[in-house]
Amino acid sequence: MATQTQRPEGEVLPANQTQQPEGEVLPTDQTQQPEGEALPADETQQPEEEDPWNDDGVSVGDSSEDGSLASLRSSIIDYRRENGRTYHRLKEGKYVMPNDEREQDRLDLAHNLWLATWDNKLCNCPKVNGAKRVLDVGTGTGIWAMEYADEHPEATVIGVDLSPIQPGFVAPNCSFEIDDLEEDWTWSRPFDFIFIRSMIASFSSWPDMITKAYEHLEPGGYVELHDNKFPLKCQGGPMPDDYAPNKWTKLLVEGCSKAGRPSNLADSFKQMLEDAGFVDVEERKAIWPFNPWPKDKKLHHLGLLCQANAFMGIEGASMAIFTRVLGWTPEETTVFCAEVRNEHRKIGVQAYYDVYSVWGRKPEKDAENDEAEQP
Structure with missing residues (x-):
């Protein structure tokens, strides 16, 4: 569930610094200035002409950070620790x-699962190029x-993203910002492609996010x-009532719904895009076998990846929802997750997820709207 991943225009991770490990404070010899955020800026570092590689108002200075910026950066990487895991500090709990x-x-394994699903393509819309x-x-x-940048x-x-877990050394045309995209977006220059992946259970209102x-x-x-x-x-038949993975996913749906961040809306994305005004909306649907039960070569491979992804993520996906929302103890959650993993290894139940890729185009300014309004 991600997540995936964006105003004030967030804090930009410098491209010449490595991502600091958990618990360390980022070096304070350089400052990345986010657009719109009330942080100290060295205006002498702003280019006189527009730089196509930089975002509006974002600059990389070489002056030392003052105490307020250093404190902000330190607080963002001072992750919340809970039940043996760490969570984002910015807007914690979201x-x-x-x-x-x-x-x-x-997350990196899930990226490969998505690539395998869509035949090694990073996206399906015309902006693949x-x-x-x-x-x-x-x-x-x-x-x-x-x-994509490479x-x-x-x-x-x-x-x-809400978490500063991205690398520091990246291509010059790639940058990262730390921010909450449920707040106002304040980029002054528009994008021509916005990509949103594995963000179920991340937003309180998907229609609002699509409108943004x-x-x-x-x-x-x-x-x-x-x-x-x-x-x-x-x-091939009804889902067994006593199948622990089925109970697990239903509990996740219940918990996310109670938390106000639904996890079962992917099949509504197409209608949401159309309602927001997008045209040429298309939907591509596939399945993720929950484990390698299919005989088909591609589906068998997807099942292996999905199984590995679940083994790595069952406890992470469950712990916060079960303990914060559903009232379980950490010990109860851990025991149940072990039961889910154990039954996940059995291929007798042909379980799967529906997965979706949905894309749409914003109409050309005026021309298409005027044409649509003509009788």
Whole structure:
């Protein structure tokens, strides 16, 4: 569930510094100045002419940080520790998945699961090529943003997340910002491609998030969403009532709903895009076998990846929701997660998730709207 990943225009992670490990304070010899945020700025560092690689108002200075900026950076990486996991500090509690090394490894594995699902393509819309200014919402480890930037050196790619877990050394056309995308977006320059992946259970209002994407796209720009839908389904018959993974996904749906961040809306993305005003909306649907039960070569491979992804993420996905929302103890949650993993190894139940890729285009300014209004 991500997540994925973006105003004030968040804090930008310097491209010439490595991502600090958990618990360390970022070096204070350089300052990344986010757009719109009330942080100290060295105006002498601003270029006189627009730099196509930098975002509006974002600059990299070489002066020393003052105490307030150093304190802010320190507080962001002072992660919340809870039940043996760490969680984001900025707007803490909004996102239920941890951000520690175990979760980062899972996020990178999930990236490969998505690539295998869509035949090794980073996206399915026409912006698979030709984008110039790209926003990756809920960037996580930044792996999608970095790969897109590497494949498209002509594009400027910005990844945004609540956690500063992205690498420091990246391509010059890729940068990362730390911010909460449920707040106002204040970028003054529009994007031509906005990518949102694995962000179920991350937003209180998906329609609001899609509207923000629409407003910050240039005419003709695209948004694309990727996500899976909870709970599990069963092929070839009814889902056994005593199947622990089925109970697990239903509890996640219940907990996320009670928390006000639903996890079962991926099949509604197409309608949401159309309601927001997007045109040429398309939906591509696939499945993720919960384990390697299919005989089909591709589906068998997807099942292996999905199983590995679940093994790495069952406890991380469950701990915060079960203990904060559903009233379970950490010990009860740990025992139940072990039961889910144990039954996950059994291939007798042909369980799977539906997964979706949905994209749409913002109409060209005036022309398409005027044409649509004519009798």
